Amino acid sequence: MITADEALERLRAGNQQFVAELGGNNGDTSESRRRELVEGQEPVAIILGCSDSRVPAEIVFNQGLGDLFVIRVAGNVVAPSQIDSIEFSAARHGTRLVVVLGHSGCGAILATIEELGRKPEDQSRKLRSIVDRVRPSVEALMETEIAKNPEELIRRSVRNNIRMSVNQLRRGSQVLEYLIEEKGLRIVGAEYSLETGVVEFFDY
Numbered sequence: 001m002i003t004a005d006e007a008l009e010r011l012r013a014g015n016q017q018f019v020a021e022l023g024g025n026n027g028d029t030s031e032s033r034r035r036e037l038v039e040g041q042e043p044v045a046i047i048l049g050c051s052d053s054r055v056p057a058e059i060v061f062n063q064g065l066g067d068l069f070v071i072r073v074a075g076n077v078v079a080p081s082q083i084d085s086i087e088f089s090a091a092r093h094g095t096r097l098v099v100v101l102g103h104s105g106c107g108a109i110l111a112t113i114e115e116l117g118r119k120p121e122d123q124s125r126k127l128r129s130i131v132d133r134v135r136p137s138v139e140a141l142m143e144t145e146i147a148k149n150p151e152e153l154i155r156r157s158v159r160n161n162i163r164m165s166v167n168q169l170r171r172g173s174q175v176l177e178y179l180i181e182e183k184g185l186r187i188v189g190a191e192y193s194l195e196t197g198v199v200e201f202f203d204y
Helices: 004-020 031-039 080-093 107-116 127-140 148-171 173-185
Strands: 046-049 066-073 095-103 186-192 199-203
Touching: 004 066, 004 095, 004 186, 004 199, 031 095, 031 199, 066 080, 080 107, 080 173, 095 148, 107 127, 107 148, 127 148, 148 173
Parallel strands: 046 066, 046 095, 095 186
Antiparallel strands: 186 199
16 A cells, blocks of 8 residues: 555656656556456555546556546536545555546536526526536636636636535545544545646645
8 A cells, every 4th residue: 555645646757757748657558467456456546537538537647457546527526426436445445545636628617607607497407416516616706707707717616626526525424534534545636737738736
């Protein structure tokens, strides 16, 4: 088992390799690695990321088979099933780092902004489960001067949404709270830039 800080440094290094297109030894997808993992797994980090096809965690962090325990959902929002999955990996596999990975230009953020601009009767019922979870990250900003600048509104909303998910995980689970206090679990936020490929980490 590696520590949260060691795992974070590995992800930083992997992302640097990805951005530089250097590849490296971390992204092991070989037959021998596959066979090794038949007996079990010890992922170095848990990633709660967005379902967006442009943000595959294993690739942007240059990791291989068995390295990351990845949960993907539109808008990297926190719901009971995501919490359960994170608890499972943290408790069962001893993983000590959780990263909430959002990204620039997030479609779930854009959809939420669009929905909040519509009359209630015109809003989509199918989007409601995602929009309702993203809404608090956007709503307060839409009542400020920031709302006049669409690009800044999206940028700030993405950050707010990541922050909210991090806080929900830190305070929404007795299991995770125990692991944070007693076992060195760390939960951090990160944003992937679609434009540059760089992941910026922040510890709220």
